[in-house]
Every structure is written in structure tokens, then in C-alpha cells.
Amino acid sequence: MINWKKEFIKFSLEKKVLQFGNFNLKSGRKSPYFFNSGLFCTGKDIFKLGKFYAHAIIESKIKCNILYGLAYKGIPIVTSTSFSLNQYYNINLPFCFNRKKIKKYGEGGTLIGHELKKNIIIIDDVITVGTAIKSAMKHIQQKSKIVISAIIVALDRQEIGNKTYSAVKEIEDEYGCKVISIINMQDLINYLSEKKDMKYNLDKLYNYRLRYGINKTE
Template sequence: MINWKQEFIKFSLKKKVLQFGDFKLKSGRKSPYFFNSGLFYTGKDISKLGKFYAHAIVESKIQCDVLYGLAYKGIPIVTSTSLSLNRDYNINLPFCFNRKKIKKYGEGGTLIGHTFKKNIIIIDDVITVGTAIKNSMKHIQQKSDITISAIIVALDRQEIDNENYSAVKEIENLYNCKVISIINIQDLINYLSEKKDMKYNLDKLYDYRIKYGINQKEFF
């Protein structure tokens, strides 16, 4: 049986999508690690990435009528996920993604692809404090007949937001949905704990988690 979490971490490290060092995040925080899904930029890479997302969707057994990718990094991911669901699981789901700016000519609007429909699964790459997801909800919530079934990301950093509250729990409570990740920070720590040459990076992760991580009891 495939250990999907370990395989995804190995894949991300090999492609240097997951890196260790000193990074400034969009949230303003300084982090000892960074996840850049934009480095999955070949056909083989993005095809493999879609398989991980498709597996997460199927394993979750969450009802879905349309996949919604958040611009910009969620666009290739949602496309590849839809392809994998069809190819590997015989599940044919429509997908759409948003524009950053409203198009005022041609077909107009902010959506490309399928329209919103009943139960939506939102696809993005990383959740830190949840800012991108909150921003995307503004036009989704204008549709009263739409339900957000789940939000699926590659990496949940398991951090608190600016109010010292779990970012994921806040998102789940605000939008009455489930946040699912392929891996989270605890999975990464578990993986690094088995690698003697990664002790320095592991220590940095522990220090960062003490400062920004959710309450320790939530990890287990």
C-alpha cells in the first residue's frame, strides 16, 4: 500500500517545491521552510500532483459537484485533479477557476470554466492564516444555493491566525466545511525525524511551531 503522505513529501523535496531556509511569507511571518507549488511545472509533475489531490478527494468521500481552483496556483492543480479523477477513478467532475479581476467584455465575469453548482470543493496549494480562502469566499457566498463541501490543500501549515486561533478551525467554522490536506506540518516533522541529516531543519521547525503553531494538543 502506498504511503501517500511520505510519497508526497519525497516528491516535493525532489522537485524543490518544499525547501528549508529563511523565507518571508505573505502573512509577514519568517519561516524556516517554504512550499512553492509553482515549481511543479512539467507535464509529468503536474500530472503526478493531480493524483495526490484526486486521492485526497476520493478518500474523503465528500460530496462534490464541481471543483474550484483559486487563481493562480490553484488553476493548474484543479485541471490536473479533474483529469486524474476521470482517468484513475472514472469520476467525471467539472471544474472552474477565478480571475483576479472582473472581465468586462466578451463572456465577462470572474469565472472561467463551469459555473458554480451545489456542492463545491475548493482547491488551493497551502493554508497558513487563510487569507486567500477568505477572499475567494466573497463571490461564492453571493450564491445562496451553493455549499462549500471542502477545501483541499497540499500543505496545512497548522498555524494560528493573527487572533491566535487555529486558521483551519476558523475557516471550518466560518464556512461550515472541512479543510483537508495531503500533508501537514506534523507529517513533515514525522518524516524529518527519521532522517539524521535533517536534524537542523527539524529543530528549526520545532522552534517555528512553538511560536506560530496551533495548540500542541491539536496535533494528536
């Protein structure tokens, strides 16, 4: 695991964004760990988070014209990512994010920020079975001449989706785009395996992966 992945896990643990326990997920699954990006809630936190996303975009070498954040947690992330790309890589990308409900007055519509055009990168925090991302796709596909270059999340839980293979593969096959993550479950397992005091949580992660995790060969 390269150092910036370890740094991100350490950062997430320090801010209690990454927690261990018993959690009910939106997918209905019961998980021994949970990632709540909403706890990156200070200027310093969100500034640092944006640097990780910007790094992931640069490392992926994927080109795009606009960043699209998914409401609600993707809103501060996409803002900070755009800032970090400009600050550290001299790349000035516009961004936008969606509304949960259509605005029927003023400028109206379902988007705030730059209009969607050409190649876009979708930004969110976590992918489990891909429900939020698939919902966003329905809106995006209504726009003509829009190409989704990639989807970037902080954590890919590397779980089986609604079919018999991974949620990431489902999305990549259906929408023809790449899904990129700062870290995934295997990165987390690798990190915990180096920490003697984390063995209890590590054992729970292994058991969870046996039930819901993808095949390592995928």
C-alpha cells in the same frame, strides 16, 4: 504516517517545491521552510500532483458537484485533479477557476470554466492564516444555493490564524466546511525526524511551531 504522505513529501523535496531556509511569508511571518507549488511545472509533475489531490478527495469521502481552483496556483492543480479523478476513479467532475480581475468584454465575469453550482470543493496549494481562501469565500457567498463541501490544500502549515486558534479551525467554524490537506506540518516533522541529515531543519521547525503552531490537541 501512511506511505502516500511520505511519497508526496519526497516528491516535493525532489522538485524543490519544499525548501528550507529563511522566507518571508504573505502573512508577515518569517519561516524556516517554504512550499512553492509553482515549481511543479512540467507535464509529468502536474500529472502526478493531480493524483495526490484526487486521492485526498476520494479518501475524504466528501461528495461534490464541481471543483473550484483558486487563481493562480490552484488553476493547474484543479485541472489535473479533475483529470485524475476521471482517469483513476471514473468520476467526471467539472471544474472552474476564478479571475483576479473582472473581465469586462466577451463572456465577461470572474469565472472561467463551469458555472458554480450546488456543492463545491475549493482547491488551493497551502494554508497558513487562510487569507486567499477567505478572499475567495467573499465571491462564492454572493452566489445563492452554493454549499462549500470542503477545501483541499497540499500543505496545511498548522498555524494560528488571526485569532488564538488555528487558521483551519477559523475557516471551518466560519464557513461550515471541512479543510483537508495532503500533508501538514506534523507530517513534515515526522518525515524529517527519520532523516539524520535533516536534524538542523527539524530543530528550526520545532522552534517555529513553538511560536506560530497550533496546540496539538486542536
